Every structure is written in structure tokens, then in C-alpha cells.
Amino acid sequence: MLKRYLPILTWLPHYNRRLCGADLLAGVIVTVMVIPQSLAYAILAGLPAVVGLYASILPLLAYTLLGTSSTLAVGPVAIIALMTGAALAGVATPGTPEYLQAALVLSLLSGGMLTLMGLLRLGFFTNFLSHPVIAGFLSASGILIAASQAAHLLGVEASGYTVASLSLSLAGNIGETHWPTLAIGGGTLVFLVWVRRRGKAALLRLGLPTALAALLARAGPVLAVVVTTLLAWWLALDQRGVAVIGDIPGGLPPFTLPGYDTSLWRALLVPALLISMVGFVESVSMGQMLAAKRRQRISPNQELVALGGSNIAAAFSAGMPVTGGLSRTVINFDAGAQTPMAGLFAALGIAAVTLALTPLLYHLPIATLAATISVAVLTLVDIPMIRQTWRYSRSDFSAMAVTIVLTLVEGVEAGIIAGVLLSIGLFLYRTSRPHSALVGRIPGTEHFRNVERHDTESASHVALLRIDESLYFANARYLEDTVYALVASRPALEHVVLICSAVNLIDASALESLDAINARLKDSGVTLHLAEVKGPVMDRLKRSDFLDDMTGRVFLSTYAAWHELSRDAT
């Protein structure tokens, strides 16, 4: 029991020197790699840069204790930072203590929800985010984030969490573009794009081993940070109006208490739920993918608890909402992390940096971070996926398109809510007109096929109707219509057999419809039979009076029904 909720008890007893060495190396590499993005995502959320570091210390410890993935690395991530910023902008002004306080409340709410969902084993809840909706949401968010960074790259002011407000404020200020800032931002951007596209190949050509080349190619952002920081320090760019990180308070994260203010909690409830769901989906898909590569398994419900614990830890250590991040996790995996202990080492590394080395970050230009973010998030824009969805299903594509458009135009919350509701609505609509087919016997066999697609034999006094969907409230009436139309069109009909091989559920509404069909067919002198009713469906029907009232019989197979009924024509 304790092991279930504290997975560390499972792996720690087997922890040895070899694992420790691998994890330590991964921890050091992750420390160096994630500092730029931690700072950047805090700024993206409208928070002071140091909050990104704070959110990369205690939350990692919490995940080490609670997590089931050996390679997942938690911390601030782009999409959650964007959603955090959008949520906080609605309740406070960036730069005020209320804004920081709201970030803590958001972390706590999100952590509480995740933990609760995990304990109640409600992981399935996130399944309602369909793949097209997630892909559309990520693509649109990538564009939104990149647009929000354009202002930092140009050195102008801009704010907003929709394409309209961002472009409006950008357009108004574009005349004030600060050229030295643009030079640094633009230069970094070009460098990073080059490294991402050609870096690994170039390093391989220099004769480096593949693994090292891959890792170094990923270090592009770190190199950019070091070079532009040195440049800014050497040229004293902060004196010339280039925005830099500036003073970061040294020392470990302070202990913070999210205040209890009913109206604030209420205002942040929906954003916290959306952040929790999106964060969990991103994290768990990442975790499952990498676990699969190593033939390991993760427990989604325990992952909810672990992410919940991480966010609660963030709330009490001056942090911000966190989740398992794509790029951090890939770095951790590539660096050879073997157990969640690597997260502990990374936490210690970042703590050491926060404790002692923050003065080194003083001259780091904001434009450099903006360039790193932009390059990172543009990979979220998944054009092939959009094209593929269009080709495969117009219905899925429409949910995706609505998500993209609303995310861009109305903001992240409206986008994802509309996407989820629309995909549920479309699914219900599709199942509300169940496919059904009249089947006939393939001569000489016991097989029955659609009479419209195959040469079959049938009898005018028997109709074999195969229903290709579970029967429930949304399609019960449609079934009635189908059967009544069938009876009206075939005057010689004496028997209707509903073949239920694809019926996995008959709910109370559908049961009433079957009752109505039975009564009405009886009035018309037609007998109703069922065939191939599945075990669980049959068990349930036995609890009602329907089987007693039914005029006909329940046949085990379509053939048995055919064999019995086709003979006794009157």
C-alpha cells in the first residue's frame, strides 16, 4: 500500500553505484541545460525569472519520491507557462505581490486537483482531450507563444494572450524597435535554428561520437546564453537599453503560504483544472513514450499523484505550476538517467546555482531567452498532423480547427473548452444515428451479410436487422424509427430479428424504446426477436420485465433464428 503511493520504496532498495553514477551525470547535464528555459518560462508567465528556478527545485524532489517514470523531468514548461500567464492576467497585475500570490494559489489548486484525481483513480478523465484537440491546441499555443516573444526580440512593449491583442499592441509599438536587442535576439534565433537543423550533422562531420553530438546539439541554447551574456557584460549592453535578467535574489526558495481568498480561488478553479489536464496529458504521454522505449511501464494514476505533489511543493516554495516537460525529459533521457534519483541530483544542482551563481546571470539578455523559447515552441506547430487529420476525418478535423481558431482568437481556455465540448458533441452525434443493416444468408453457409452489398437469400416474412452500435438515449428513438419504417415498407413481415452482436450496452432509455417497439409490432401482428445478445447485456436485460413481455425469443445465433423462423411461413 505504502509502496503504491511512494514508488521510491520500490526502486531505492535496489539502488547501486552504477545507477548512481548514471543519474549523477544526467543530473549535472539537466542542471546546465534547463536553467535558460526555467528562467524563460517564468518570464513567459509574467513572473520574475527566479520563480522558474524555484519551481525547478522542490517539485523535482517531490517527483523523485512519488513518480513512476524513471526519466520524466518536471519543471516549468512553455504551454503551462502560457496558460498560467493567461489565467493570472485575469486576476492580478504582473509585477504586484498579488500576482505572485495568485501563481501560488494556482499551483496549489492544480496540485490538489491532480492529487485528488490520482487518489480517486480518475486518470481516464483526461481521455476526453482527444488527440486532434490536443494537437490543435499545441499548434495554436506554439504560435501564440512565439507571437508573445516577438516583443522581447524587438525590444518593445506588448502584452496579451490572444493573437488580436498581441498583434495590436505589437503594431502600435513596432516603430520603437530597439536595434541592439533585435541584433542579439535575431542572431540567437538564426543560430538556434541552424543548430537544431544542422548542428548534429556538423558535429558528426567533426568526428564526434553520435551520442555526444546529439547532446551537444541540444546544448545550443546553453551556448547562446553563455555567449550573449558575455557579450552583454563586455559591451555593457544593459546601459544601452538592452533588457537583461538583472538582479536575481540569491539563496534557496523561501517558504510561501498560498493565501485563502474565496473569490481568488473561485476565479482560478477552471484555469487550474485546464492546466492540470493539459499538463498531465503532456507529461503522461511523454512518460509513456519513453517508458515504452525501455520496456518499462508507468502508472497514470500514480503519475497524477506525483504531479500533484510537485505542484503542491511549488506552491509552498515560491514556485509556479509545473509538469513533466518535453525538452527537459528528452535531455534527461538522452543523458542516461536511470531512476527518478536523477531528478534529485538536478534539483540539488539548480539549488546550488540559485544559492550562489545568480550574479552570473545578471547580464543574460531577455532577447536571448525569447529566441530560445520561440525556437522551442515552433516545434509544437504540427502541420503534418493537421494535414493527416484533414485527410482521415472531417469530423475530427473540425474539432481541431475550432480549437486552433478559438485558441488564437479567444485565448487558451476558450480554445480547449470548445475543442473538448465539440469533440464530445460530434461523437454523440455520430453515435446518435447508428448504422444498421438488413442481412441475409450467404447461400449454403451459416454466414449473414448486408443484403445490399452481397448476394444473399432472404424470406419476405422475416427481417434480420443487424444493429452496429450500442443502444443508448441518444440513438434509442432512431432505432424505433428504423424499425417502424421497416415494418411499414414490408406488409408480408411476420418476424423482426434484432441482431445485437455489436450492441455492448442497452441503457434505460433504449430499453423503453425496445418495449415500445415490441408493443407496437405486437399491435401490427409482427413478432420481435433478439439474436446474438452479449453476456453482460443479457444479464442486465434479465433484471427488467422486457424479456417476459417480448413477443418472440432470444436466439443464440443469427443462423439459429433464420433456421427456426424461415421455415414456419404461414
Add this chain to the structure above:
Amino acid sequence: MLKRYLPILTWLPHYNRRLCGADLLAGVIVTVMVIPQSLAYAILAGLPAVVGLYASILPLLAYTLLGTSSTLAVGPVAIIALMTGAALAGVATPGTPEYLQAALVLSLLSGGMLTLMGLLRLGFFTNFLSHPVIAGFLSASGILIAASQAAHLLGVEASGYTVASLSLSLAGNIGETHWPTLAIGGGTLVFLVWVRRRGKAALLRLGLPTALAALLARAGPVLAVVVTTLLAWWLALDQRGVAVIGDIPGGLPPFTLPGYDTSLWRALLVPALLISMVGFVESVSMGQMLAAKRRQRISPNQELVALGGSNIAAAFSAGMPVTGGLSRTVINFDAGAQTPMAGLFAALGIAAVTLALTPLLYHLPIATLAATISVAVLTLVDIPMIRQTWRYSRSDFSAMAVTIVLTLVEGVEAGIIAGVLLSIGLFLYRTSRPHSALVGRIPGTEHFRNVERHDTESASHVALLRIDESLYFANARYLEDTVYALVASRPALEHVVLICSAVNLIDASALESLDAINARLKDSGVTLHLAEVKGPVMDRLKRSDFLDDMTGRVFLSTYAAWHELSRDAT
């Protein structure tokens, strides 16, 4: 085309004297019978009694032109009156011109929505009101309405649209009970209950023919109205504090124009939608049931248009929202109505009463009407249905219970919205963990059955997994988990065959999961096959790359897969 939207063009050319005689008789009977309830439901909605008469004239003409049911009688009904009152109470004070105006706007909005839904053929939309939710809603509304009438029976003041607010204001005023009012109300109540339970039997014992006895038993309310009105007139009860109908303006309904006030329209949008849906469901189920008795058919989408037209007519003639009513329709049916022309005759009858006979209604005690309503609505409380749902399905029952409790405690809107959302949520939850079964061959046959329920033969290197549900976003991940768990538990496995006989849909999310399963099984050296894929599903799969990437084959039947794969054990 014109005939589709004006069904009167279909039946009027064949109209003859025999039909006219029958319809005329039905029209007269309906006129007499529905006057008390029309007055009562207007009062229930917080409107002047005469509005109920107005709403029984032009709307009936509209239905005669547009309706497809030969017996449906539209007009104010209890449940819609309750919902109307609850909606109007939120935007205006009863007794003010604004309240009357809001009733017109509500009728117009509801009429517009119904017409639009009909023209767009969106009748399926109402299927989302599952039977248990409707039954629960009607039961709770019956209790609410009866509770709201208690004040009229006691002759005290009380208001509210929830059980809590009603009982609170009743409890505060119960000391002021007006005994003469209670005597009339209580007496009528006892008489009406007796007539309903024993009336028909007593009349039969007096030697009356069955049909006449049934009709006269239904005339109980009319008799009560006549007797108590005479009594009130004779004893001058209005002078002694008994509330009576009082002056009703004579004359035909005035032409009214619902005003355009954006905030009012916006506030009434959701109530109008709910009133439309509930009204349509009540009306169409009634219409379908009676049409079935006469082997006729009604067109649900044209019914939407007809009810929409009736409500728009109500909006322009000082009326209130209307729908096809249960008791009016049964009276019309029993009185032998043959075509919608009976509605026209009833409209003319009620118009004549409104024009000339309203002074006769002056002394009609409100308590009599309250007793009529109470007795009528308590039939809505369907205890056997509640018990039956409990027995059949806990899940359906929980949606019903939530609807009942919330309708009573929070009001009609909260109740029905929560019921709909919960039933959709539960359906999605049920389909999110699709049933699947490993199947094996029944020795010597081509049949395959669940290995846990039957004696079957199987091979350790082949797994035949039958999936009993459509694959879509809510259950795609669950399928992945199932397959991975299967592969992890059987080291000798070489082939996994997914049997798709019950899969009616594979959406984009599920396609991605299949892709992921295929890739992961490939890594483990296991081949993925499909079997019994349905035509439409196969057509769609061919539009994706999945079939090209799949490691295995698509078999037409499970037997073919078994035959092929069970041999080549390596």
C-alpha cells in the same frame, strides 16, 4: 416541398363531412374541458388567467396549418408553465407589464428556436434528454407544482420555484390559513381524486356506455369548476376573502409585439432552449404514442416547425409558451378527433368563450383551479419508473436521482442541465473502458468465443483480442494499456489479432493509438493484425498511412486469421 412544410395541404383535399362531424364534436368537448386548465396554467406561470385562454386560440390555428399529428392538442401545459414562471421570475416582477412582455419574448424565442431546429432537421438534438432524466424531471416538477399550489389551497401567500423557498414562505404564512378557501380547495381535491380513481367505475355501474363514462369521468374538473363557481356566486365568497378569478377582459386576444431588449433576450435564451426541448419531447412522445395507436406516423422535424409556429403565434397574441399537452391531447383523442381541424374548432370555441362568456368565470375560485392542477400534476410523479430504473441500471438511476434532487432544490433549469450533462458524462465513462475479450476457437468449428467463458483451443504465440466497442478518443488509451498488458504477460506471443466486429468507428485519436501499438509491438517482435474490419471503417483506414505501416495483415474473418497464424509457429 410546400406540402412538406404545410401538411394541411395533404389532408385538406380529402376532408369530408364525416371527418368534419367527428372533428366538430371533439372541438366542442375540448373547448369545455380545457378552459379550467388553460386559466390554471397561466396562473401557475404567474400570468393573468386570461393569458391561458389567449394562448389556446391562435397557437391552435398555427398547429392546424403546420402539424402532422391528427390528434395533438397544443396549449399551455403544467410543466412548461412552471418553467415559464421560473424563467420570468428571474427577469421581472409578476403583475408588471415587463412580466407580460417577458412572457411574449420567451414564447418568441422558444418558437424561433423550435422552427429553426425543425428547418435544420435538428430533431435528434432532443435525444440527449434521456428517458431517466425526463422521468426524473417530470416527477420532481410534479412535486414542485403541487407544492406551489398548496398556498392557493390554503389561501395564503407563498412564492418561489424551489422546494426550499416554497416551504419557507409557506411555513411563515401557514398561521394565516383562510378556512373558507381551504374548504373549497380541499373539497375539490377530494372530489377530483375520487373521480379519477373511482369515477369511471361508478358511472359504468350506473349503466353508461364505456366511452361516455370515460369522457364524463374526465369532466370532473369541469363539474368542480361549475359547482364551486355557483357556490362562490351564491354565497358571495369573494366578499369573504376567497380569491376568485375576477374580471377577465372580454374580447379576442390583442395583437402584441414582443419588444427587442438585448439583455432581456440574452437572459431568456437558456430558459427558452430548455422550454423548447422539454416541450418538444413531451409533445412528440405523446404524438408518436397516439399516432402508433392509429397506425399513423408523425414527422418529428415538421412537429418542431409546427410547435415553433404555435409559439410564435402565442408571442403575437398576448399568449405564453405552449406545447402539445398530455391531458388536452388525450381528451381530443378520446373525443374522436380525426384531423388537425379539431384544433381549429377548439380554437373557435375558446375564442367564442373569450369573446362573450368571461363574466361567467368571475366567481371561479382560485382554490378550485389549484386543486385541479395538483391532481393533474401528481400523475407526473412516476414511482414505478423510478423503481424500475433503479433495478435496471444504477448508472441511469444516478442521472435520474441527480435530476430529481437538483430540480427540487435548485430549480427546474439546474435540474435538467445537470441531468443531461451527467447522463452524457456517464455514457462517455462507460464507453471509455471498452469491454474486450481474448477469444479462442470452439474445437472443430469456425466459431470463436471468450476463453474465460468457454472451452476453447488457443495457441501460445497467437492472441485473438475481440474489441467490443467503437474506438475513439475516450477509450483509445485504454486499448493501448490492454494490448501492452497482454504482450507483457505472454512472453511467447508473436501475433496479436484485433477482432473489430463490434468496432463501428475508429477516430483520429484511436488511429494514433493503433499506430503507437503497431510501433511498440514491432519493437517487441510482435506482429499486429486486424480481422473482421467493417466496410466503412476499412474505407476510412485506407485514407491513412496506418495500413501501409502495419506489420501484419487484415483478415476477413477470425477463422482466416487463426487458420493462417496458428500454423506457422516458429
